[in-house]
Amino acid sequence: MRIRVKLRVDGKLPISYSYYFGSYIIRALARQDEDIAAKLHSMMPYKPYHFSRLLAKPVRVENGILTFRRGTPATIYIASIEKDVMLAIMDALLSYGQIRVWKRIYTVEGVEPVNYPPPKFEFTTLSPVHVSITRDGKKEALSPDNPVFHEELVQNILRKYSTFFGKPFGGKITITYNSIRPRMRYVKRTPIPAYDMDGTIAGDEDIVRLIWDVGLGEKNALGFGMVGTCTHT
Numbered sequence: 449m450r451i452r453v454k455l456r457v458d459g460k461l462p463i464s465y466s467y468y469f470g471s472y473i474i475r476a477l478a479r480q481d482e483d484i485a486a487k488l489h490s491m492m493p494y495k496p497y498h499f500s501r502l503l504a505k506p507v508r509v510e511n512g513i514l515t516f517r518r519g520t521p522a523t524i525y526i527a528s529i530e531k532d533v534m535l536a537i538m539d540a541l542l543s544y545g546q547i548r549v550w551k552r553i554y555t556v557e558g559v560e561p562v563n564y565p566p567p568k569f570e571f572t573t574l575s576p577v578h579v580s581i582t583r584d585g586k587k588e589a590l591s592p593d594n595p596v597f598h599e600e601l602v603q604n605i606l607r608k609y610s611t612f613f614g615k616p617f618g619g620k621i622t623i624t625y626n627s628i629r630p631r632m633r634y635v636k637r638t639p640i641p642a643y644d645m646d647g648t649i650a651g652d653e654d655i656v657r658l659i660w661d662v663g664l665g666e667k668n669a670l671g672f673g674m675v676g677t678c679t680h681t
Contacts, residue, residue, distance in 0.1 A: 449534040450527035450660065453541060454558040457504055458518040461552055464634035465514075466575070466671030468550045469499060473526070476540035477533070484536050494608050496661075497528035497537075498668035500574035500676070512634075522554070525562065525574055525674060529612055529661035564657050568650035571675040576631040576642030577665040578672045579604070589641045592628045601665060608662055609655055619652035623664075635670055642672060649675065 462468075478485035488495060504522030506514040516522075528534045538559055541547070547554045565571075579590045579600050590597040602621065609617040625647040633640045642665075649656060663673030 449529075449531055450525060450562040450564075451534065451538060452558075452560050452562050453524050453526060453547070453556060454560075455504075455522040455524065455547065455554045455556060457502070457516045457520050457522045457552070457554050459516060459552055461502075461514045461516070462550055463509070463512045463514055464636060465502065465549055466499075466633065467635050469502075469524070469547075470670050472548055473497070473499070473537065476544075477536050480536045480540040480543070481532075484533060488533065494611050494662065495669035496530040496612070497526065497533055498575075498663040498674055499527070499671050500525040500674045501576075501671065503574070525676065527562075527661050527663075527674065529658065564660055565649075565677050567653050567656050568648065569656075570647070570678055571649050572646045572678050573644045573664075574674040574676045575663075575671050576633060576644050576673075577601070578633075578640055578642040578667050579665045591630075591641070592625070592643055598623070604665060605655065605659060609658055612658065612662070613654070617652075617655055619655060621651035621655050622649070624648045633672070635667070640667065640672070646678075 474485060502522055502524050504516060504520050506516050508515040526537055541556050541559050545556050547556060579597055580587045581590060581600055590600060605621060606617050625645050627646045629644045631642050631644050633642050649659060659675060662668055664675060665673040
């Protein structure tokens with residue numbers, strides 16, 4: 449399940465805002481439903497939700513700070529494979545009418561559901577994709593230039609499928625890329641190499657919907673790996 453949240457933003461916001469937005473989701477859920485918040489905290493290794501970057505046009509990007517004019521229209525997407533999680537997030541957004549990100553409080557102007565895509569669709573990333581492998585006990589970020597990148601991206605999807613559906617995936621999933629663009633994102637002050645992409649996703653309906661609900665790659669609950677149709681942007 450996915451929703452589109454329409455906002456009005458202004459002032460300054462650190463470019464690492466995704467960490468603060470992820471924290472807001474947890475706080476909002478805790479206020480709305482403590483049981484759901486506790487369940488999310490204990491879920492490993494994959495959280496059942498993710499979100500896009502803030503789709504808005506800053507007037508300036510300087511020294512790690514985004515600056516917006518007062519009343520700038522903005523959109524952010526939130527999705528989860530758990531319907532009760534999404535309903536609790538929607539209730540929180542509609543009840544409070546505001547989102548707090550870092551030191552900023554933004555007015556929520558609307559919340560609306562977004563339909564699932566067809567089993568084959570052209571995608572663009574709404575937040576960049578991060579992929580890594582573990583070598584000698586340490587995480588190593590992968591570049592799309594590395595042939596292991598695509599293999600690990602697909603394996604990550606298959607592991608998520610096994611986690612959320614309780615069985616291995618036996619169908620088809622294909623991801624192809626038309627373009628890939630490097631993006632450096634930050635979680636607090638830690639740099640995270642990631643990539644925006646355009647391409648095509650095709651496969652069985654259940655795994656395509658899983659990608660739609662929980663994202664590609666890693667660190668999804670921190671605002672990485674959301675894909676949308678080209679009409680999303």
